[in-house]
């Protein structure tokens with residue numbers, strides 16, 4: 352698989368280091384808006400081709416999968432560029448700035464029969480199946496509630512605070528607790544309530560979200576770019592609970608009974624960075640002729656984007672595309 356990276360920023364570097372340790376994935380091409388930057392990135396990471404524009408990258412006939420590693424604000428334009436050139440896409444989260452953009456991209460991909468999936472890495476990790484196996488074993492009884500938090504003190508990062516870069520804690524960090532809840536309890540919640548702190552640049556710096564389900568279950572979620580949190584997910588049932596240490600990249604699962612006695616512990620240590628699983632999922636899906644990954648169906652991507660749209664609307668967090676698109 353000749354792998355290409357569009358945008359040579361932070362996460363692009365993590366992905367480049369990851370694929371260099373994978374078998375069957377060739378570090379083929381990188382594109383930056385600046386040719387010198389692309390060349391430096393390519394040399395450092397052993398990529399064969401370096402392009403000084405994203406347009407040149409998608410015109411390379413040999414590129415087989417493009418990883419979009421630009422800010423959320425640009426995912427729509429960059430995914431569109433790839434699809435129009437028939438290039439399969441692995442697009443970083445948040446998938447787009449709003450649900451309207453996501454729907455447009457996904458229907459264009461369907462029309463052109465081009466593979467695309469959201470790089471929400473927690474959906475592809477082996478820890479997901481291990482968590483589900485513990486739940487399915489019945490050891491904690493019937494699951495009734497989920498809590499999850501994700502916070503980093505990164506309020507100084509430009510793309511986090513600027514509405515024109517689709518900033519805010521929700522799209523950058525909140526997607527993880529939301530996806531965590533949806534993986535455990537499903538995405539058919541019946542009610543949503545929330546509150547957020549809004550910055551003087553008009554994005555949310557922190558938020559809490561409650562999802563209620565018609566069958567009496569509940570998820571209570573928190574994300575912030577103003578504090579480091581313990582990143583814990585807790586799945587509670589009628590006979591015990593489990594702690595997920597770091598919902599953003601699971602390090603350990605601890606299972607307790609109703610007397611708070613530790614019943615079992617599983618650790619996750621054998622990964623490259625955790626980015627490899629989403630790449631492997633793309634390879635597998637494309638080999639099977641699929642246009643989406645079963646781990647993160649397009650319908651789920653849209654549901655998450657719609658939830659985030661409705662939350663932002665409630666909080667008054669408006670992006671430039673909302674005004675023209677909605």
Ligand SMILES: NC(=O)c1ccc[n+]([C@@H]2O[C@H](COP(=O)([O-])OP(=O)(O)OC[C@H]3O[C@@H](n4cnc5c(N)ncnc54)[C@H](OP(=O)(O)O)[C@@H]3O)[C@@H](O)[C@H]2O)c1
Pocket residue numbers: 358359360361362363382383384385388420421422423425443444445470472510523
């Ligand atoms: N999965 C994860 O754990 C994880 C972690 C962090 C971030 N992410 C996601 O990855 C994406 C990129 O994050 P990042 O931290 O890598 O961001 P970053 O370091 O700011 O890099 C983004 C890159 O996008 C390109 N770009 C194109 N247009 C731009 C514009 N108008 N302003 C700024 N950059 C522009 C730039 O590449 P060139 O200059 O080379 O063109 C830039 O280096 C985001 O969607 C973020 O949510 C995911």
